[in-house]
Amino acid sequence: MNSVIGLVVWIVFYPLIAFTVGVFLGGYGRKFTARVQRRVGPSWIQPFFDVIKLMRKRTNISHGYMHDISLMMLVSGTMLSLYFIPVPGFHYFSQFGDFVVIIYLLLIPSLGMALGVGETANPNGSIGISRALQMLFGYEVPFVLTFIGMAMLNGTTSMYELVQIQQSGGIATWGIVTHPLLGIAALFALQGMMNEKPFEVIIAPHEIATGPMTEMGGKYMGMMFIQHLINLFVELTIYANLFLGGAKNWFELLFKLFVLFTLILSVNSVFGRFRTDDAMRFMWKIPLPLAAIGVVGIMLGIG
Amino acid sequence: MEKTITQRSAWDKVLTKLQKRSLWMLHYCTGCGAVELPPTMTARFDMERFGIMPMVTPRQADILLITGYLSVKTLKRVVLIYEQMQSPKYVVGFGSCTINGGMYWNSYATIKSLDQYIPVEFYLAGCMPRPEAIIEGFTELIDRIGEGKANSWEDYYKNYEFYRKNQEHVFGTIDTRTDIPDDAKYFKIGEVEK
């Protein structure tokens, strides 16, 4: 009975925790970039102010039913993938769902966004979505390959068991140590997955006016912002669970996310933006062969 | 009309305090004033420390910054952009050209007073205003939003006929694809709160 109450509490509060962490990570990102550019930068919880501002807009122009429904897909896809990721204290759903479920659920937001943006009929949005789906092929293939590699290496497709294995063996059993090729390939893919520069082709504010978000205003944009912040947490946690050994407690997890995000931001703040074709070429030239070599190595028993 | 402090308005006050920390700005740079914006955004004056960020699409923007003169032809585009923005929205007239025509005061092609065509929250006087003046103006705007006084955008919904008539006088009818009176009714803007 106690566990049921605990489960319900987790289900209710887990998204809130993820959102809070996302807010701080997002604010940290903006502060970090500002400091690199020798500016003071915004507040640490600036994304929170942004969300409040967007949610308090008085008018919200809808472009049709699909525009509204797509936001449901967007947020629910991210929330569902959130539940299937094990974190300290909560791994109920991750016992039932493995990598395949998470890969599948991570695709839903992109598809939802494609549907909604199609309804708004904005050319910038359509270009943005076509780029988003194109980039999906870019980073998803190496990322799935690293998933497969880790599953073969550890003999399990469950993320929870993977975390358990890495936790019991200490640093020597972390994915990044046992198989650095896969870890590096996934790091590149993560950079693309999080839309950070140099793979920021989807947003590209000066080129296609924030792409998919061009027609999103007010509460629509607010929902997308919330999804983006939760997504920050989701993507970073997936990487931490796969390659950085998960975490025993929340302090450890947050520390790992912080370090990982700093690494990604440092690349982000000194790079310009690739063109779409260059980004795709890079993704298929470097992370993909790295991941493929890693998987072949594991198959031959080298890893 | 004095409003008593209720639970709702106290909650409202807190949210307004948070809301004023985030303003996204769309800058319409046809005039020469655009030159003053890069120093305002970058390391020297750093606008982002107030939460003001440049934004590229009207749907997401809160501030519409008109930097300099507007010819009749560009006014048409500004009206289109303004009607695409989501309320609450604040127009900032930047430089003396938007106030009284500036050095184009006897030109046949430029408008002289921007607030006849769209409601302007405040003007930044000068030809052109320095980044200090821009920062000063925006902090003033932030304060006014916090106090709930920045309500110029409601005027467009309440006196739509006036603005529409002035716009049609200079450039004829256009289809802006935005039904302002209908929006006002749907989102309950301009009605007296009880």
Add this chain to the structure above:
Amino acid sequence: MIADNYLAHTADPRVRKPEAATGSPRIEEEIIKAIQDATGNESFSLKAPRRIEGPVDSDRLHTLASLIWSRVGFQHLSAISCVDWLAEDEFELVYHFWSYRDFCLVSAKTRIPRETASMPTVSDLWQPALFFERDIHEMFGVVFEGNPDLEKYILSDWDGPPPMRKDFITREFAHDHFHFRDYEPDWDELVKGGYHSNRGEGGTDV
């Protein structure tokens, strides 16, 4: 000697020096003679080195333009400019033709009456003339016969008289057409109470 100064500054050896600059105005004389032979127009003369100028009747201009166009090298119609001579009730159109081979500018001036201002187009010879003529039509109201597109170019919402004519008083139009702000010495008092619009208080005739 403008030309000499000009060439003294351009020390680039790749720039071919025109013969005019070397002291013999042979090419200019050739061009003037060709114009005389073909059109019987004797009023073209050398104004400055490499600058030929002269008046031409409006009905003979197209013939002259064809001649200049057929001279290899005059591929460039540099500009068509229009001058409003209000006292003489005439428009003056100036066609500038430039030759990249001879380094020579020919300016043909023609006058047309203001009331029935119309000219045959030269866009059949030089394509860019389409835009020059469209612009002059918009700003001065000159009709170019044969130009397929004389739509509004820059002043897309304009319905007044052509604004660059001398008898169009810009200031009066601006004062009649646009709303001017009144002088408000106590503006800072007005804006204190929230949004303040100067609607209805000014001398608007809108």
